[in-house]
Amino acid sequence: MNVAVLGRGAIGSLLVAQSQLNQTPFDMWWRTPEPEDIRVWLQNGDTVSLKHSEKVSPDLLILPLKAWQISKALNDIKPYLSPQTCIALLHNGLGTEENTLEAFPENSILRLTTSKAARKNGDDVYETGYGQSHAGWLREPPTAQRIAVERLIAQVLAPCDWHRDISQPLWQKLAVNSVINPLTAIHQVNNGQLADKSFRTHIDELLREFCRISALENRHFDFEDLQATVAKVIALTAENFSSMHQDIYHHRPTEIDYINGYLLNRAKLHGITLPLNQSLYSQIKQLESNYLSSSKSPQNSARKN
Template sequence: MNITIVGPGAIGSLWAIKLLQAGHNVSLWSRATDTTIDLSLDGQASLPFSNNNIEKLAASDLVIFTVKAWQVEEASISLLPYLDSDTILMFLHNGMGAVDKIATHINAHPVILATTTQAAFKPDRYRVSHTGLGQTQLGAFNQTGQQCTFLVDVLDNALPAVSWNPEIKTALWTKLAINCAINPLTGLEQIKNGALADQKFEGVLSSIIKELTQVMQAKGITCSFDELAASVKQVIQATAQNNSSMKQDMFYQRKTEVDFITGYLIKTALKHQIDVPVNQKLFAQVKEQENRWNQQD
């Protein structure tokens, strides 16, 4: 397939290399002005990728967006004029709500939502480390997206394990819940994920998860407090040495994805008239820091 990866951060670069190694024609689209970007995975020889090539973009069968949630709208809409309506759009990012905002613009295309527990880290712009094996789930966002189950084989051949989930919204909500529990706390405290296993975070994590359970159940998603708490605990242990994306963003004083993580939870809670004071407080603290950086700029 002809594939374009939009936003070659850690996860985008990992998929770009794995898909190229699996025999696909892969190009990149990024903010960098270079016409070619060399990427190296886990110390292997560098592989050259074409970057920001309109012809390759226009020939794409599949465009995978691995940008931050708040970048989705600008990144996707600016590229749509160059794409055939048959081109599949796949969105792989943290948080929820970003694709809903652009639904009317992209509905002519088959659209896929994806979530992954693969972990990657970029020590610099040319090197990527695959720091944790995981699973990737795909599901349809719209009617034509439901015809794209063949992508499971394509992606699984490059970076297993990949599966099709007809209830992708449930999977995305579960990922959102885990992000709500881990990201703001690790960002505000500037700690690795594993530090949340400390007893002093037990109370706040329990409160976050209680609020999440209420909202998810109101959305009609089958879940229980015990199941969510177990999932959060498992991820904290499995990714103990990892730095969350929000921790990294806050360390470098960059805009975070909190609006599409905790912010999305708060908006949904409001619609169902559910109070989520603990998540509300964490959201306010992250936004307060973001606003302080903006004032310094």
Template sequence: MKISIIGSGAMGSLFGGKLAQAGEKVILYDVYKEHVNAVNREGLSIEDAGTGDITVVHPEASAEPESVAESDVLIIFVKSTTTEEVAAQFKAFARPHTIVLTLQNGLGNDEILRRHFGSERTAVGVTSQGATFLGPGKIRHAGKGPTHISMADGREEKLAALAEALSRAGFETHISAEVTSLVWSKLIINIGINALTALLNVKNGRLLEFEDVKAIMADLVNEALAVASRKNIRLIYDDPLATVYDVAMKTASNTSSMLQDFQRNRQTEIDFINGAIVKEAKKLGMPVPVNETITRLVRTLDTLHSQKGDQQ
């Protein structure tokens, strides 16, 4: 089975590297040529945050879109802000049987993929794995947790081979029929963690050290839960806030993707996370003041970072 990772930053490299180590044919596609060259030259270094052990694996890396042709699976790990562009670009390389799986953060990526690839080829997933990009050819595996995947057309048997490959690679993987539940369940975790780590410039675990921050996490999560409840969305866990706290604890050493965006002066996915709740709440006529405030703050910092980048 040929598995291509589209967007091989921290998380894409983690999944691609582990799959390659498990014996799968893997292509790490990314536009960051320094990273691509480092992986091809020296291999991909994966540091275990818990033990400090370093494993070097040797997936193939490429900055050429054509390299993913004839793939059985495309796993999308690009920023949500570029999903539309990437889907349009890589549609030409997908075969009739190719599964296109989103493991991205946020709400709305699956809709984009369905529009370009059709429900029969689109898969939706969420993962509690965490990774930090350390530099070209180097990542840290900073958090471990289950991965849930689902076919958009409900034909879960299409995912059996991929689920087996992910399990062999060391990822606890479950096939689920609850697409909407999966996406919203991961969304609420990200809502409670990502933006706050970015605004406070702290790793996930430090959020739990401050009662005021834990209270804000609760406000963010409870607003999102109210929206989900109004939309009759069932989550995959029984106690959402406890789950958010637990994920923050289990990924304590992880630098969230949004904080990594801040550190690199890149646009964040805020409109697909907290901003998505604001958008859904407005449709329902519901107030979500804490999520709206957080969204406005991050958007403003996105603008400031962009201006800083333009001046350099």
């Protein structure tokens, strides 16, 4: 199969590096080609260098991007895609699926999620943790292509579980992200610090709000099971910094609209409120606004010039 991965992000670079070691060739499409290679440092001690590839219509295109980047990225590369290209969405949160299905009515669409972890520093990417992946079709391709894609994804995202209904694991991942991401971003702490008892009330209240809206969406979760899941993720990723923490730290847009914001939008449709989600959402948006406004100030503009 001709497979392409879009972007220079940490997770995408990690997937391509691991694929090369497994002799599964992947192309990398960088939205803005850079002269420097990406170096990926794997936990097993291997180092892999990655280069930009010329765009040739792929059988499978994987988009390991931020959720807010998906729509524009697909629009930009649409001329390079054929109706037979399978599009695989790999990001935190929910909210891109319906737009992608509508914008590409002839293409098969695959939804992925993973807890694999990697950190990027300049042109270096460091694998920071192994993890479980989940996959499921939003729109299936013909049988032969479906089998080929499923085999490839099972290799590059191993261990990977396939789901007839991918929305259930996506909602469970959303529960974890709606807790860990905003709390670590606002307080600028690593994941492990959320185990402190000072965060327990907020974590429990966020999970109660999640259970309330997920039940209205016919996605039923046990509150105590979610508590245990979040505690496990915090423990296993104790030294890691969440993606939203890193976005706030580096003054980048966050995925808050596709995580807590997504829950708030669903709650609005059902006529209910989620007070703590709303509070955290507002705080993150204010932080984004502060540094975006600062970057546009006359003083900063003068410095850049």
